[in-house]
Amino acid sequence: MTLIRMVTGLLIAWMTIATAHGGDAGPAPNGIELPAGYKDWRVIASSHREDNSTLRVILGNDAAIEAARTGNTNPWPDGSILAKLVWKDTAHPAWPKATVPGEFVHAEFMVKDSAAYPATGGWGYARWKGLDQQPYGADASFVQECHGCHTPVKDNDYVFTHPASLP
Amino acid sequence: MTLIRMVTGLLIAWMTIATAHGGDAGPAPNGIELPAGYKDWRVIASSHREDNSTLRVILGNDAAIEAARTGNTNPWPDGSILAKLVWKDTAHPAWPKATVPGEFVHAEFMVKDSAAYPATGGWGYARWKGLDQQPYGADASFVQECHGCHTPVKDNDYVFTHPASLP
Numbered sequence: 001m002t003l004i005r006m007v008t009g010l011l012i013a014w015m016t017i018a019t020a021h022g023g024d025a026g027p028a029p030n031g032i033e034l035p036a037g038y039k040d041w042r043v044i045a046s047s048h049r050e051d052n053s054t055l056r057v058i059l060g061n062d063a064a065i066e067a068a069r070t071g072n073t074n075p076w077p078d079g080s081i082l083a084k085l086v087w088k089d090t091a092h093p094a095w096p097k098a099t100v101p102g103e104f105v106h107a108e109f110m111v112k113d114s115a116a117y118p119a120t121g122g123w124g125y126a127r128w129k130g131l132d133q134q135p136y137g138a139d140a141s142f143v144q145e146c147h148g149c150h151t152p153v154k155d156n157d158y159v160f161t162h163p164a165s166l167p
Numbered sequence: 168m169t170l171i172r173m174v175t176g177l178l179i180a181w182m183t184i185a186t187a188h189g190g191d192a193g194p195a196p197n198g199i200e201l202p203a204g205y206k207d208w209r210v211i212a213s214s215h216r217e218d219n220s221t222l223r224v225i226l227g228n229d230a231a232i233e234a235a236r237t238g239n240t241n242p243w244p245d246g247s248i249l250a251k252l253v254w255k256d257t258a259h260p261a262w263p264k265a266t267v268p269g270e271f272v273h274a275e276f277m278v279k280d281s282a283a284y285p286a287t288g289g290w291g292y293a294r295w296k297g298l299d300q301q302p303y304g305a306d307a308s309f310v311q312e313c314h315g316c317h318t319p320v321k322d323n324d325y326v327f328t329h330p331a332s333l334p
Contacts, residue, residue, distance in 0.1 A: 043210055045267065100213075
C-alpha cells in the first residue's frame with residue numbers, strides 16, 4: 001500500500017506539472033503563448049537598470065538552466081527560454097539605501113528556436129504587461145523593436161544576461 | 168511496459184531529489200546545515216543595496232514560496248527557509264547604467280523554527296561565504312550579529328524581504 005500511495009502521489013504531482021498553464025493571458029501578436037509556470041522557473045541572474053529605474057530577475061526554463069550551469073550560452077541551445085521579470089524601483093521602508101521591487105511592470109521572454117525565428121537571430125520575443133498580463137505590441141512587427149535593442153549584444157547571442165556566478 | 172517505464176522514471180527522479188545535498192560545505196557554527204538544493208528554489212524578491220554595492224536575489228523553499236504567494240508572511244510559518252544570494256555590483260559591459268551580478272559574495276539563510284530558535288525571534292541564521300561556501304562565524308554567537316541587524320524589522324517578523332508583486 002505504501003508503494004502504491006507513493007506512486008499515486010508521484011503521478012498526481014506529475015500530472016499537475018504537465019497540465020499547468022499560463023492562465024488567461026492571450027498570446028503575443030506574433031503567436032507566442034505565455035510560457036506555462038514561468039514564475040516557478042529557476043534564477044539565472046538579476047539586474048538593476050538605473051537608466052529607467054527598474055529591478056529585474058532573469059529566470060530560465062529547464063533547458064536554459066542546464067545551458068547556464070554548463071556554460072553553454074553562446075549560442076543558447078534551441079528550446080531555451082529566458083524570462084525577465086521587471087519591477088519599478090522602490091526604496092526599502094526600513095533600509096532606504098536598498099532598492100527593492102515596487103510595482104510590477106512586465107514579464108518578457110526570449111524563446112530560442114533557430115528554425116522558427118531566423119530573421120531575429122533565432123530568438124522569438126514576447127512581453128506581457130502588468131499584473132493582468134496584457135500582450136505587448138500592436139502587431140507582429142513589435143519584435144523589430146526587441147531585436148533592434150538586442151543587436152548591440154549580437155556577439156553574446158543577442159542576450160544581455162550573463163549567468164550569475166554560483167557555488 | 169510504458170507505464171512501468173514511466174513509474175520507474177518518476178521513482179528515479181524522486182530519489183534523485185530526495186538524496187540531493189548541499190555538497191561538501193560544513194555546517195554553520197550553530198549546527199545549521201547548508202540547505203539542500205537551494206540554488207533551485209523559486210524567487211521571492213530581489214534587492215540592490217547601494218550602501219554596500221551588492222545585488223541580492225531572495226529565494227524560498229516550498230514552504231516559504233507557499234507563504235509568500237498566499238500573503239502568509241507575518242509571521243512566516245515554521246518550516247519556511249529564506250535564502251539570500253549576494254553578489255558584488257558590476258556594470259554591464261554593454262549597458263553601463265545596468266548593475267549586474269559580479270563576484271559571488273555569500274549565500275545566507277533564515278530558517279523558521281519557533282521551537283528551536285526562541286531567543287532569535289524563531290529564526291535560525293546561517294551564512295556560507297564565497298564560491299567555496301565557507302561557514303561564517305567563529306562560534307555560535309555569530310547569530311547575535313544577524314539578529315541585531317534584523318531587529319529593526321521585528322514588526323515584519325524580523326524579515327527585510329517583502330515578496331515581490333507577481334501576476
